[in-house]
Amino acid sequence: MTMRTLVVFTCAGVAACGGAPALLVAPIPAGTLQPTSIALEDTTPKEDLRMVPPEVTMRTYLHLFGALAPLDFQKDARGRDGSGLFDTWDDYVAALGFPDYRLDVPRQTQTNALMVATFERVGVALCDRALEHDWKGTEPRPVQERVIFAFDPPKGNVSEADFAPRFDVLHRTFLGYPASLAPAERTARFYALFETIAKGHTKADPKSRFMPDEAGWAAVCYGLTRHPEFHLY
Amino acid sequence: MTTRRTFLKILSAGAVTAFAGLPSRRALADVAASSESEFFVFVHAAGGWDVTLWADPRNEARGIIHPASTENTDTSKVKRWVDAPLAEGTRTFELVRPAGSNLVFGPGIGDLAEMTDRITIVNGLAMNTVAHPDGATYSATGRHPEGGRVAASSIDTMLSNELGREQLLPTVSIRFPSSYVGDNLDRRVVPLAIDDVGSISRTLSRTALYDASGERDEVTALLSEEAADLAKRATYPGVLEGMGLQYGGLHRMLSSNLQDVFSAGGLRKAHPEFDYKSRFAGGPAVNAAFAVESMKRNLVRSVSFAVGGFDTHGNNYRTHAQLQQETFDLLASLVRSLDATPHPLKNGAKLSEHTHILVVSEFCRTPQINLNLGRDHYPNNSALVISPRFKTNVAFGRSDPEQLLPMKAKKFADGERAIAPPDLLATFLAAFGVSPRKYMRDGEVVSELLKT
Numbered sequence: 001m002t003m004r005t006l007v008v009f010t011c012a013g014v015a016a017c018g019g020a021p022a023l024l025v026a027p028i029p030a031g032t033l034q035p036t037s038i039a040l041e042d043t044t045p046k047e048d049l050r051m052v053p054p055e056v057t058m059r060t061y062l063h064l065f066g067a068l069a070p071l072d073f074q075k076d077a078r079g080r081d082g083s084g085l086f087d088t089w090d091d092y093v094a095a096l097g098f099p100d101y102r103l104d105v106p107r108q109t110q111t112n113a114l115m116v117a118t119f120e121r122v123g124v125a126l127c128d129r130a131l132e133h134d135w136k137g138t139e140p141r142p143v144q145e146r147v148i149f150a151f152d153p154p155k156g157n158v159s160e161a162d163f164a165p166r167f168d169v170l171h172r173t174f175l176g177y178p179a180s181l182a183p184a185e186r187t188a189r190f191y192a193l194f195e196t197i198a199k200g201h202t203k204a205d206p207k208s209r210f211m212p213d214e215a216g217w218a219a220v221c222y223g224l225t226r227h228p229e230f231h232l233y
Numbered sequence: 234m235t236t237r238r239t240f241l242k243i244l245s246a247g248a249v250t251a252f253a254g255l256p257s258r259r260a261l262a263d264v265a266a267s268s269e270s271e272f273f274v275f276v277h278a279a280g281g282w283d284v285t286l287w288a289d290p291r292n293e294a295r296g297i298i299h300p301a302s303t304e305n306t307d308t309s310k311v312k313r314w315v316d317a318p319l320a321e322g323t324r325t326f327e328l329v330r331p332a333g334s335n336l337v338f339g340p341g342i343g344d345l346a347e348m349t350d351r352i353t354i355v356n357g358l359a360m361n362t363v364a365h366p367d368g369a370t371y372s373a374t375g376r377h378p379e380g381g382r383v384a385a386s387s388i389d390t391m392l393s394n395e396l397g398r399e400q401l402l403p404t405v406s407i408r409f410p411s412s413y414v415g416d417n418l419d420r421r422v423v424p425l426a427i428d429d430v431g432s433i434s435r436t437l438s439r440t441a442l443y444d445a446s447g448e449r450d451e452v453t454a455l456l457s458e459e460a461a462d463l464a465k466r467a468t469y470p471g472v473l474e475g476m477g478l479q480y481g482g483l484h485r486m487l488s489s490n491l492q493d494v495f496s497a498g499g500l501r502k503a504h505p506e507f508d509y510k511s512r513f514a515g516g517p518a519v520n521a522a523f524a525v526e527s528m529k530r531n532l533v534r535s536v537s538f539a540v541g542g543f544d545t546h547g548n549n550y551r552t553h554a555q556l557q558q559e560t561f562d563l564l565a566s567l568v569r570s571l572d573a574t575p576h577p578l579k580n581g582a583k584l585s586e587h588t589h590i591l592v593v594s595e596f597c598r599t600p601q602i603n604l605n606l607g608r609d610h611y612p613n614n615s616a617l618v619i620s621p622r623f624k625t626n627v628a629f630g631r632s633d634p635e636q637l638l639p640m641k642a643k644k645f646a647d648g649e650r651a652i653a654p655p656d657l658l659a660t661f662l663a664a665f666g667v668s669p670r671k672y673m674r675d676g677e678v679v680s681e682l683l684k685t
Contacts, residue, residue: 044468045467047469048471049472049473050472051472083442083443084440084442085440085442087435090428091431091435091436092432092435092436093428094408094426094427094428095425095426095427095428095432095436097426100428104366104369104410105408105410105426106383106412108426110413110420110423110472110475111423111472111475111476111479112424112425112426113402113421113479113482113486114402114425114426114427114433114436114486116476116479116480116482117436117437117486118436120449120453121435121436121438124444128443128444183463183466185462189455189458189459193451193452196451197448197451200447200448201444201448204447204448205444205448207442208441208443208444208445209443210443210444215444215448218444219448219452222449222452223452223455223456226452226453227456227459228456228459228460228463228473228476229463231476232472
């Protein structure tokens with residue numbers, strides 16, 4: 001092939017490409033995929049509930065109490081009022097299930113009665129100090145600065161309608177989801193607890209630092225910090 | 234070629250062999266029925282003890298054995314150390330031979346040498362490990378850990394599950410390697426793991442400045458209901474049901490005013506017979522006082538605690554004999570205290586007649602003294618039993634005279650071999666009518682150790 005022929009062919013090819021109409025591919029509607037079989041999704045849990053590791057429980061306590069360091073929490077929980085609400089973390093770490101690396105004692109993975117007692121001891125300290133911090137200061141504390149009781153207590157008699165939205169705040173704080181998604185009787189059950197405590201508090205504990213309604217809200221808080229859903233997952 | 238007949242013969246022979254070491258089910262049931270008011274104390278000598286200073290004494294330089302001597306041991310505080318010649322100006326100890334007994338001890342045995350008619354020694358325990366967590370777990374459960382995970386329940390949990398579910402505090406574990414693993418276990422017997430006895434008091438104390446005990450009980454009752462309701466909805470209700478039982482246990486604990494009794498100060502006052510000022514065993518003495526007090530009040534089924542400080546790789550070996558002496562003195566005081574305490578349920582019976590003590594460690598220490606004048610870890614061991622159900626004044630098992638390694642103790646179902654922790658624990662269970670196979674994979678009952 002001569003040089004002249006090659007040039008002619010090249011020019012012809014270029015001319016042919018440039019002049020051809022654009023190639024159109026017509027869209028075809030995508031068909032729906034037909035299921036070959038239908039199986040229900042199995043959402044049941046495949047193993048028993050486990051205890052939240054003690055490190056997580058303690059971190060949660062610290063976070064709820066205002067994101068303090070352990071020693072600061074201890075200082076605040078003990079207070080300077082000789083109340084005996086709290087001792088030291090050292091007194092509770094073994095009962096809370098922490099491992100002891102000095103003695104190769106492993107982390108506890110099951111709750112026991114003494115651990116449940118420790119949950120109460122620590123939970124009561126947390127709730128009582130939080131209620132004092134949130135509601136009993138010399139000046140009213142803005143809601144956004146409160147650590148647990150981020151609502152104003154209703155004045156006068158507390159009806160279930162007054163109680164429910166406030167309980168929901170606490171329920172979300174401790175258990176992480178709205179009370180409306182919990183078993184239906186939970187709100188009513190906690191309301192009954194609130195009423196019982198508030199009505200009988202003056203007689204049950206005449207020297208208490210809490211007013212009856214405050215004692216009722218503190219009891220609700222105790223119940224949630226010690227709740228099975230708080231300690232198991 | 235194996236015929237069907239041969240195969241069946243082998244199979245039946247295997248089955249006979251496997252069950253040869255186990256007492257019959259009926260015999261176990263009879264013993265179990267009579268064991269429901271027994272109490273148990275388990276002690277862990279944490280760190281690995283030197284058996285040549287007490288149960289398996291060596292006072293001659295033989296083979297690889299370097300006996301304890303005045304060169305590496307502070308003998309001034311060891312009551313039963315009597316000098317005996319060793320070599321080149323150093324002196325070792327005379328063997329301790331209690332009158333009227335065939336048992337021979339080293340000087341670390343302390344006051345327990347006066348109680349040979351009540352003790353059982355097991356020597357030459359094959360540990361197959363020199364790692365602390367492994368040895369501790371193996372001694373308490375009869376199983377080596379599986380990749381760091383404990384594979385079986387500990388002996389205190391097993392016995393409480395069988396004989397102590399209804400007790401207020403079935404299993405109290407003070408720094409003991411207790412574990413709760415496996416099926417067929419009641420959630421009430423999860424070991425109550427604590428750091429020290431005083432923490433029970435601090436955990437149970439409540440202030441009345443904010444709320445009253447009745448109000449806290451209302452909360453606990455609500456939580457019991459919540460746990461029960463959640464359990465009804467759960468696919469696996471076991472853990473939630475267990476937590477419901479524990480809320481009930483909490484109510485009983487708090488209403489029993491235990492916090493007043495179980496403070497360290499309260500126990501020291503109630504039990505002056507223990508030496509709380511001793512250098513090494515002063516702290517554990519409070520645990521022993523707790524054991525006596527809680528058994529006297531019929532609150533527990535088993536109390537387990539550790540005596541630490543046995544891990545003496547260096548110069549701290551100088552006080553190892555003293556540490557042993559204080560530990561065994563503590564046990565002797567415990568036995569005397571139990572002698573003086575009436576059984577809470579059996580009229581006229583002493584608590585010591587129904588209390589059973591097992592003392593274990595992770596392993597023993599090397600027969601050689603190392604360059605730091607201490608001893609390292611060695612895969613042999615000894616154990617001590619103080620129990621009316623065991624033959625007393627007896628030492629079972631032995632170790633090599635030159636190597637201190639476990640030697641064959643008897644013909645077991647799987648052939649002649651040394652005794653091992655699973656055998657000792659299986660024997661302990663069988664003594665109380667508990668079938669070892671319910672809890673343990675390994676181990677064979679050593680009938681030579683049991684009275685009946």
